[in-house]
Amino acid sequence: MQLPIFAYSGPKHWVLFVLAALMLALLPIFFSDPFFILVMQSLGYLFIATLGLDILVGWTGQISLGHAGLFAIGAYTSALASTRLGFPFWVSAPFGVVIAGLFGSALAIPSLRARGPYLAMVTIAFGFMVEVTSNRWSFTGGPMGIMSIPAPTLPDGNEMTPIQYFWLIAGVALLCQLFAANMFRARLGRTLLALQGSEIAAQSLGINVYRYKVLAFVISSVYAGIGGVFFAHQNGFINSDTFVFSLSVSFLTSALMGGSGTLFGPLVGSVILNLIPTVFAGLQEYQLYIYGGIILVTIVFLPKGIVGSLRQIPLFHAWRRPHATIASDPSVLDFPSSTVNEEPVLAVHGLAKNFGGVRALSGVDMTITRGSVHGLIGPNGSGKSTFINVVTGVFRPSAGKITLFGNKELRPLGPHHIAAYGIIRTFQNVHLFGELSVIDNVMVGFHLQLKCGFFAHLLQTPAAVVEEVTFRRKALALLEFLSIAERANEQAKNLSYGQQRRVEIARALAARPQLLMLDEPAAGLNPTELHHLAHIISDIKAAGVTLLVIEHHMELIMGISDVISVFDFGQKIAEGSSVAVRQNDKVIEAYLGVAESHGAAVDA
Amino acid sequence: MNSLLVKLWQALVSGLSIGSIYALIAEGYYITFITTGTLNFGQGEFLMVGALFGLTCYVSFGLPYAVAVFAAVLLTGAMGFGLERVAIRPVMRHALSLSWVLSTVAVSIILKNAAVQLWGPEQVKFPSPFGESVVMIGSAGIFPQELFIIIAALGTVFAVQLLLRRSLFGKALIAVAFNRNAAAVVGINVRRVVVFAFVLSSALAGLGGILIAPITFAWAYMGTTPGIKAFAAAIFGGLDNPIGILIGGLVIGVLEQLFGVVNSNLKEGITFFFILIVLAIRPTGLMGGREITKV
Numbered sequence: 001m002q003l004p005i006f007a008y009s010g011p012k013h014w015v016l017f018v019l020a021a022l023m024l025a026l027l028p029i030f031f032s033d034p035f036f037i038l039v040m041q042s043l044g045y046l047f048i049a050t051l052g053l054d055i056l057v058g059w060t061g062q063i064s065l066g067h068a069g070l071f072a073i074g075a076y077t078s079a080l081a082s083t084r085l086g087f088p089f090w091v092s093a094p095f096g097v098v099i100a101g102l103f104g105s106a107l108a109i110p111s112l113r114a115r116g117p118y119l120a121m122v123t124i125a126f127g128f129m130v131e132v133t134s135n136r137w138s139f140t141g142g143p144m145g146i147m148s149i150p151a152p153t154l155p156d157g158n159e160m161t162p163i164q165y166f167w168l169i170a171g172v173a174l175l176c177q178l179f180a181a182n183m184f185r186a187r188l189g190r191t192l193l194a195l196q197g198s199e200i201a202a203q204s205l206g207i208n209v210y211r212y213k214v215l216a217f218v219i220s221s222v223y224a225g226i227g228g229v230f231f232a233h234q235n236g237f238i239n240s241d242t243f244v245f246s247l248s249v250s251f252l253t254s255a256l257m258g259g260s261g262t263l264f265g266p267l268v269g270s271v272i273l274n275l276i277p278t279v280f281a282g283l284q285e286y287q288l289y290i291y292g293g294i295i296l297v298t299i300v301f302l303p304k305g306i307v308g309s310l311r312q313i314p315l316f317h318a319w320r321r322p323h324a325t326i327a328s329d330p331s332v333l334d335f336p337s338s339t340v341n342e343e344p345v346l347a348v349h350g351l352a353k354n355f356g357g358v359r360a361l362s363g364v365d366m367t368i369t370r371g372s373v374h375g376l377i378g379p380n381g382s383g384k385s386t387f388i389n390v391v392t393g394v395f396r397p398s399a400g401k402i403t404l405f406g407n408k409e410l411r412p413l414g415p416h417h418i419a420a421y422g423i424i425r426t427f428q429n430v431h432l433f434g435e436l437s438v439i440d441n442v443m444v445g446f447h448l449q450l451k452c453g454f455f456a457h458l459l460q461t462p463a464a465v466v467e468e469v470t471f472r473r474k475a476l477a478l479l480e481f482l483s484i485a486e487r488a489n490e491q492a493k494n495l496s497y498g499q500q501r502r503v504e505i506a507r508a509l510a511a512r513p514q515l516l517m518l519d520e521p522a523a524g525l526n527p528t529e530l531h532h533l534a535h536i537i538s539d540i541k542a543a544g545v546t547l548l549v550i551e552h553h554m555e556l557i558m559g560i561s562d563v564i565s566v567f568d569f570g571q572k573i574a575e576g577s578s579v580a581v582r583q584n585d586k587v588i589e590a591y592l593g594v595a596e597s598h599g600a601a602v603d604a
Numbered sequence: 605m606n607s608l609l610v611k612l613w614q615a616l617v618s619g620l621s622i623g624s625i626y627a628l629i630a631e632g633y634y635i636t637f638i639t640t641g642t643l644n645f646g647q648g649e650f651l652m653v654g655a656l657f658g659l660t661c662y663v664s665f666g667l668p669y670a671v672a673v674f675a676a677v678l679l680t681g682a683m684g685f686g687l688e689r690v691a692i693r694p695v696m697r698h699a700l701s702l703s704w705v706l707s708t709v710a711v712s713i714i715l716k717n718a719a720v721q722l723w724g725p726e727q728v729k730f731p732s733p734f735g736e737s738v739v740m741i742g743s744a745g746i747f748p749q750e751l752f753i754i755i756a757a758l759g760t761v762f763a764v765q766l767l768l769r770r771s772l773f774g775k776a777l778i779a780v781a782f783n784r785n786a787a788a789v790v791g792i793n794v795r796r797v798v799v800f801a802f803v804l805s806s807a808l809a810g811l812g813g814i815l816i817a818p819i820t821f822a823w824a825y826m827g828t829t830p831g832i833k834a835f836a837a838a839i840f841g842g843l844d845n846p847i848g849i850l851i852g853g854l855v856i857g858v859l860e861q862l863f864g865v866v867n868s869n870l871k872e873g874i875t876f877f878f879i880l881i882v883l884a885i886r887p888t889g890l891m892g893g894r895e896i897t898k899v
Contacts, residue, residue, distance in 0.1 A: 063702045110880050113887035117643065120705060121839040122883050124832060125876035132876070136869040245828065249709050256706060285721065292713035299707045300694040 002325045003439070003476050003488050017178055024170040028163040037162045038234075039278055043271055044169035045230035048176050050254040050270040052223020055180060057252065058261030059189055060216045061196035062111065063120050066127030067251045070107075070221045072243035073130060074100040074228025076140055079149045079238055089152035089233060096232075097225040104221020108214040127248050135240035145239025149232050169230050176223060179458050181263055183219070186457040186468060187450060190436065192216055193261075194444045197433030204392060204427075205511050206419035206448040215454070224251075250274075257298045259305025268306050328480050329473035335512060335544045343406025345370050345515045345546045346391065346423070351400035353383075353390050353570075360386040361570045364400070368515065373537060373547045375561030375578075377554075379590055382567040384550045385428055388517050392425050393418040405514075420448055422514030426504045426521065428550075434493030438484065438503050441492050442475035445510025478506040482536060498529040505536065515546045522553040534560055558582070566590065606743070608865075613744040615861035621750040621819070623857020624757035628812045629834035630841075630849045631761050632805035635768075637843045638781035639801040642692055642704040644684075646712025647809045648831020653715060654680045654813030655822040656723045659730050669733035673814050680810025681803045687711055688802040712827075719824035727826075732818035749818045756815055758850075760808065765846055777801060833860075836879045842892020852890070 028037055053067045078096030081087040087095065110122045134140040141147075151159045152168065160168065183189055191212055194202045199209050232238050250273060258269025273294070280290055302309050346368040353361040361383045368374045376384050389395045391402060393415040402410040404421055433441050450471065456464040479485040482502040487495060492503060501521060508516055518537075522530055530553065537560050541547060551557040557564065558578040566574040566581055568590040574581055581587055588594075629651060633643040644650070654676040662672035691711050695703035734752060738745035768774035779787040780797045788794045812830070813822075820826060837856045841848025856875050864871035882890060 057702075063705065065705070110884035110887075114883050115887070116641075117637070117835075117843060118839055118883060118887055118889070118892075120702075121835060121879060125836065125879045125883075128832065129873050129876045129880070132873040136872070245832070246713075249706070253706055256703075286717070288713050288717035288720075292710040292717065295706055295710035295713070296691065299703050299710065300691075303695070303703060 002327055003472075003485070004325045013181070017174065021171070021174055024174065025167065027170075028166055032163065034162060037166050039275075041162070041166050041169050041230070041234050043274055044166070044173045045227040045234070046251075046254070046274050047227075047267055047270040048173050048230070049224045049227030050251050050258075051176055051180055051266040052220045052227070053251045054255040054258075054260050054266040055183075055223065056216055056220040057255050058265070059184070059192040059196070060213060062213075062216070063116075063252070064123040064220070065120055065245070065248045065252060066107070066123030066125070066130075067220075067224050068243045068245065068247035069123075069127040069130035070100050070104060070224035071228040071231070071247065071251075072134060072240075073103050074225030075232035075238050075243070076134060076146070076228075077225075078229040079146045079232040080140070082150055082233075083146055083148065089150065093152075093229045093233070096229040097222055100225025100228065101218050101222040104217045104224075105214055107221070108217035111217065112210055112213055123248075124245070127243075127245060131240050131243050131245075134243065141239065143239060145237060145241075146232075147237050149236050149238065151233055151236070165234065169234075172226060172230075176226065177267070182458055182460050183454075184263060186460075186464065187452070188212075188215075188454065188457060190440050190443060191447065193435050194433040194441075197435060198431040200394065200415070201427065201431035201433070202444065203415040204394075204419055204425050205445050205507070206416050207444070208414075208416050253295050253298075257295070257302075257305055259308030259311075262305065262307040262311065265305050265307040272306070326469060326473050326476060328476035328485070329470070330477045330480075332474035332477050332510075333481060333543055343370065344368055345405060346548075347403045347406070348391070349401045349403070351387070351390060351402065352398045353386055353395055354398045359570050361390065361397075364567075364570075364572050366565055366572060366575075368546060368548055369563070370546055371541070371544065372562040373541050373549060373560050375557040375564035376548060376550045376567065377552070377557055377564060377581075378567030382590075383570040384567055385519055386570075387567070388425055388519055388548070388550065391418075392423060392517070419511060422512060423517070424508045424511045424513035424515070425517040426501075426508050426519055428519040428523070430497070430500045430504055432492040432500050432503055432507075434491065436492055437489050438492050438495065439472065439475050439479065439488040441503055442478055442507050442510045443471060445507040446471045446475070448511065475506075475510060478509055479503075481509070481539070482506045483532070497524045498526065501525065501533075502536075505540075509540070509545075513545055515548065516540065517548040517550075519550050520552065521549065522551055522556050530556060610742075610744045611865045612862065613742060614746065615865045616858060617741075617744070617746050617750055617754075619858030619861035620854060621753040621757075621857070622816070622861065623837075623854040624754050624761075625812045625816045625830065625853075626834040626837040626857055627761055627850045627853025628757040628815075629809050629830065630838035630853050631764055631846060632808040633835060633838040634843060634846055634849050635764075635777070635808075636798075636801045636805045637838075639777060640692065640696070640798055642696075643708075643835075643838075643843075644687060644691075644711075644802070644805060644809075645705055645708040645835075646687075646715060646831070647805070647834065648827030648829070649712040649715040649719075650680050650683060650806045650809035650827070651813035651816070651830055652719060652822075652824060652827030653683065654810030655730065655817035655826060656719060656728075656813075656824070657810075658814035659728060659817065659822045660723075662733075663731065673811065676810045676814045677807045680813075681807035683810075684803040684806025685799060687806060688799050692798075692802065712831075716824055716827075723822075723824060725824055727821035727823040730817035730822045747819060753815050753819070757812065760811060761846075761850055764804070764808070773797075773800065833875055836875050839889055840879055840882055842889030844893050845889070845891040848889060848891030 049067065049071050053064060056062050056064055074096040077099040078092040081092035081095050082089060107126050111119055114122050135143055152165065153159055191207060195209055195212055203209055254269040254273045255266055257273055258267065259265030276291060277287065280287060344367045348364060348366050351361055351364040378384050390397045393413055404410055433444060450467060452464040452467045476485055476488060479488050482505060484499055484502045487499065492500065495503065522533055525533060534556055537547060549557065561578055563575065564578055564581045565572055566587050573586045573590060574584040629647055632647060637643045657679050658672045658676035661667045661675045662669055691707035692704060695707050732749040734748035739748055768778055776792045777797050779792055780794055784794055833856060837852035838849050840856060841852030859878060860871055860875055863874045
C-alpha cells in the first residue's frame with residue numbers, strides 16, 4: 001500500500017523560509033521609519049518568547065504563567081554581563097540564553113508532577129520570585145534597574161544601526177521558527193504530543209517522561225531567554241517593572257490566540273496582540289478594555305486560536321498537499337525473539353502487591369514459556385491487571401521476585417526501563433495518543449529503536465530524514481498487518497473502539513516486544529472483530545512473539561492459549577491447558593460459586 | 605531584645621489578620637474548584653471592587669459600615685453571577701483545559717480598567733470604623749481593625765463550611781463536587797449550583813476587600829497581590845481541602861509578616877519560594893487529595 005505523507009520538511013518547506021527571509025531583509029529598506037523599525041524589532045523578540053511558550057503549552061499541554069520570569073533572566077543576565085563585566089553583546093547574549101535555559105531546567109523540577117492549577121502556581125510563583133528579586137536585589141540594580149546597556153557592535157567596532165539590529169532579530173526569529181518546525185514535525189513534537197495524550201502509555205513504550213518534560217521546559221526557556229536578551233539590548237535600560245505577571249499573561253494569550261500547537265499560531269498571535277498598543281495608541285484610557293475584551297472574545301469564540309480555526313475551513317484543507325508517498329516495509333514483522341532461547345521469558349516468584357489493606361496479589365508464582373500464548377483469566381478484581389502493572393513497573397511489588405529470560409532479575413524500575421527489555425503491553429481501557437495520527441501512534445512505538453537524536457532532527461540532517469521515512473514504512477506495514485492501514489493518516493481519537501484496539505496492538509508491536517501483554521484485547525469488540533483478533537494473536541505468535549493475554553471472553557482465550565493461569569482474590573488457583581482448567585474444581589468454584597455445605601443434605 | 609519580641613508579637617497578629625483574608629479568598633477558590641474544576645484568577649480584582657465600592661458607600665454616601673459591607677458583598681456576588689455567564693460557562697465545553705485561566709484574567713483586566721476610570725488610579729485611605737488608635741495587648745500595639753478582620757474572616761470561613769455541610773443547597777454543592785453526573789441524576793440542578801458557587805466565591809472576595817482596605821489602601825491595583833497570595837494559600841493547603849486552605853492562608857500570612865521583621869526585602873518573595881518548595885515535595889499541596897493512577 002502507498003501512503004501519502006503530509007507533515008514533512010522538504011524543498012517546499014525551505015523555499016517558504018527563503019522567501020520569508022528575503023521579505024524580512026527587504027522590509028526596512030522600503031519602510032525605514034524609525035518607529036516602525038522599533039515596533040518590528042519588538043514584534044520579533046516577543047514572537048520568539050511566545051513561540052517558546054507555545055512549545056510548552058501546545059506540545060506538552062503544560063501551562064506557564066511565569067514566562068516573564070525566564071524572559072527577565074535572559075534580559076538581566078545579558079545586561080549585567082555587558083555592563084558589569086564588559087562582555088561584548090556577542091558573548092553576553094549567548095550567556096543570557098544559557099542561564100535562562102538553566103533556570104528553565106530548575107523550574108522543570110517542581111513542574112514535573114504538578115498539574116492544572118498546581119502547575120499554574122509553580123510558574124506564577126517563579127515569575128513573581130524573579131520580579132521581586134530583581135526589584136529588591138542591589139546586584140540587579142534594585143527598583144532602578146540597569147542602565148546604559150550597550151547595543152550590539154559590528155566587527156568594525158561600530159554600533160549596529162536599528163535596521164541592522166532588526167535584521168539580526170528577524171534572522172534569529174526565523175531560525176527559531178525553522179527549528180521549532182523541525183522539532184515539531186519530527187520525533188520531538190510527536191513524543192511530546194504522545195506524553196500529552198497518555199503519560200503511562202508513553203512510558204510503556206520506553207519514553208522517559210521526565211527527560212522529555214525537562215527538555216520541553218529547557219527549549220521553552222531558551223526561546224524566552226533569547227527574547228529577553230534582544231529586549232534588553234534594544235531598550236538599553238531594564239527594570240523589574242517590565243517583567244510582571246501581565247507580561248506572562250500576554251505571552252500566554254498570544255500563544256492561545258494564534259492557535260497553540262500550530263506552526264504559525266505563535267507568529268499570528270504575537271503580532272496581533274502586540275500591535276494593539278500601537279494601533280490603539282490614541283485610546284489610552286480604553287486600552288485595557290480592548291485588550292481584555294480581545295482576550296475574552298478569542299478564548300470564547302476561537303478556542304483553537306486564529307490559525308487553528310482557519311485550518312478547519314475546507315479551503316485550507318485543499319491547500320494541504322501530500323509531500324510524498326511511501327510504501328510499506330514488511331521487514332518489521334520479523335521479530336527478534338524468533339532467535340532460539342529456551343529460557344522462560346518471564347518468571348515471577350512469590351509476587352505480592354498490597355494497596356493499603358487490600359491484597360491485590362499475594363504469593364503468585366508463574367512462568368511464561370518462550371513462544372507460547374499464555375492466557376490469564378479470573379473474576380473481576382482477581383489481580384490480573386495488577387499483575388501486568390507490577391511486571392511493567394507501573395506499581396512497585398510489595399514482595400517477590402521477577403526474572404526475565406531466565407537470568408535477569410528485574411528491579412523495581414520505571415516503566416520505561418522495563419519497556420527497554422522488550423516487555424510491552426496494551427491497556428484495558430485503550431490508551432492511544434488521541435491527537436496524533438494513527439501512523440504517528442505507531443511511530444512513537446519505535447521510540448527505542450530510533451537513533452537520530454535531538455540535534456539531528458533540529459537540523460533535519462539527511463540521516464534524520466532517512467530514518468523517519470524508513471520507520472514510517474515499517475509503521476505502515478504494521479498497520480497493514482492489523483488491517484487498519486487505510487486509516488493511517490486520521491487522528492487516532494476519531495477511530496472506533498475496535499479500531500483503536502488494533503492500533504494499540506500495532507503500536508506495541510512497533511516496540512519489538514519479546515513479551516507482549518494484552519490486557520482484555522477483546523473487550524468491546526463485535527463478533528467479526530473478535531474473530532479477526534484471534535487470527536491476529538495467532539499471527540503474532542507465529543512471528544515468534546511470546547504473549548500474555550488477559551481476557552474474559554472464554555471462547556477466545558480457550559481457543560488461543562497454550563497455557564492458562566487462573567487468578568482469584570490475588571492468588572493463582574489453577575494453571576494448565578484449557579481442558580484441564582475448565583475441569584478444575586477451584587476454577588468452577590471461583591466462577592460459578594459452590595453450593596453451601598448443607599445443600600447436599602437437602603438434595604439427599 | 606524586648607523590642608524584637610514586641611515586633612514579633614505584632615507581626616503575628618498582622619500575619620493572622622492578613623492570613624485570614626487570604627484564607628477567606630482562598631475558600632472562594634475552593635468552592636468553585638470542587639464544583640467546576642475552575643477558579644477565578646481575577647478574584648483579587650473582585651476584592652478590589654469590594655473595597656472601592658465599600659469605600660464609596662461608607663465615605664461618599666455616609667452609610668453605616670455594616671451596610672457598606674453588605675452592599676459590597678451584594679455587588680461582588682452579582683458580579684460572580686456575571687463572571688460565570690461571561691467567562692466560565694462559554695469555555696467549559698472547550699477541550700482546552702486552560703481556557704478559563706485566560707478568560708477570568710481577561711475579566712480582571714477589564715475590571716481594573718473600569719476601576720481606574722470610576723475611582724481614579726490613586727491610593728485612597730479607607731477610614732477604619734474602629735478608629736485609628738492602637739490597642740495595647742501586652743506591650744504590642746494592635747489596630748482594632750486587625751482583630752476585627754480575624755474574627756470576621758474566620759467567622760465567615762466557618763459559616764460557609766457550616767452552610768456547605770448543613771444546608772440543603774450546600775449539600776447539593778458538595779454532591780456536585782463529588783460526582784457531577786450522579787448529582788444531576790438525582791435531580792440536582794447542576795447549573796444552578798455552579799452559578800451559586802461563583803456567586804459565593806466572588807462575594808467572599810468582595811468581603812475580603814472591604815475588610816482589608818482599612819489596613820492597606822483602597823485603589824484599582826490593590827487586588828492582584830492578595831489574589832495571587834490567596835491562590836498560593838489554596839495551593840499550599842490543597843485546593844480540595846478547606847481545612848488545609850485555612851491553615852495555608854494563616855501560615856502564609858504569618859510567614860510573610862515574620863520575614864518582614866527580619867528583612868523587608870524577603871517579605872514579598874518568601875511566599876513564592878515557600879510554595880515552590882512545597883509543590884516540589886507534594887504536587888497537590890500539603891493536604892490535597894493525591895492523584896491515584898489507575899491503569
